[in-house]
Amino acid sequence: MLLISCCNFNVIDYSETGLNSYDLNFDSDIPIKLQSHLIFSLGVNKNIKEKKSNIIEVSDFVLKTYDVYSGDALRALETEVKSSLMLSISKGAKKINKKLMVMKRYNANELNILAEKEMLDFIRDEIYNEFVNQILTEVNLIEV
Numbered sequence: 001m002l003l004i005s006c007c008n009f010n011v012i013d014y015s016e017t018g019l020n021s022y023d024l025n026f027d028s029d030i031p032i033k034l035q036s037h038l039i040f041s042l043g044v045n046k047n048i049k050e051k052k053s054n055i056i057e058v059s060d061f062v063l064k065t066y067d068v069y070s071g072d073a074l075r076a077l078e079t080e081v082k083s084s085l086m087l088s089i090s091k092g093a094k095k096i097n098k099k100l101m102v103m104k105r106y107n108a109n110e111l112n113i114l115a116e117k118e119m120l121d122f123i124r125d126e127i128y129n130e131f132v133n134q135i136l137t138e139v140n141l142i143e144v
Contacts, residue, residue, distance in 0.1 A: 022044065022056050023044075023054065024056050024058070026058050030061045034128045042136070054089075055089070056088070058085055060086040063082075064083070065081050077107070080103065081120070081127065082102075083102050083103075083131075084099055085131060091142050096142065106119050106123055
């Protein structure tokens with residue numbers, strides 16, 4: 001007699017993760033734009049004053065630029081933008097602390113100074129979006 005057993009594969013459903021059951025706490029050094037991206041992405045309503053046991057704390061935001069020089073040029077060829085923040089997620093008895101980092105590089109030998117400034121603003125927005133994606137991933141990993 002041959003007995004066949006199989007695994008029970010199910011699709012993970014992220015719709016019931018309860019992302020809106022988290023309180024968000026920000027330090028004063030977190031940019032307003034990053035805060036609004038996180039509030040919108042997590043679906044948190046800051047007007048509701050109920051205390052929740054699940055807390056996401058974002059702190060210690062740092063954004064540094066570094067110019068990369070090479071060759072005979074007197075100007076930087078590339079600019080490297082590094083950013084980091086501390087993330088602390090508490091859910092019941094679980095608590096996870098992580099340092100998230102993002103690094104982006106862009107071509108900096110632009111003749112137009114305003115175009116270089118706009119590129120830095122674009123890179124900054126990309127870094128904020130990357131942080132939001134990383135934070136959502138960490139929260140979903142705790143939920144599963």
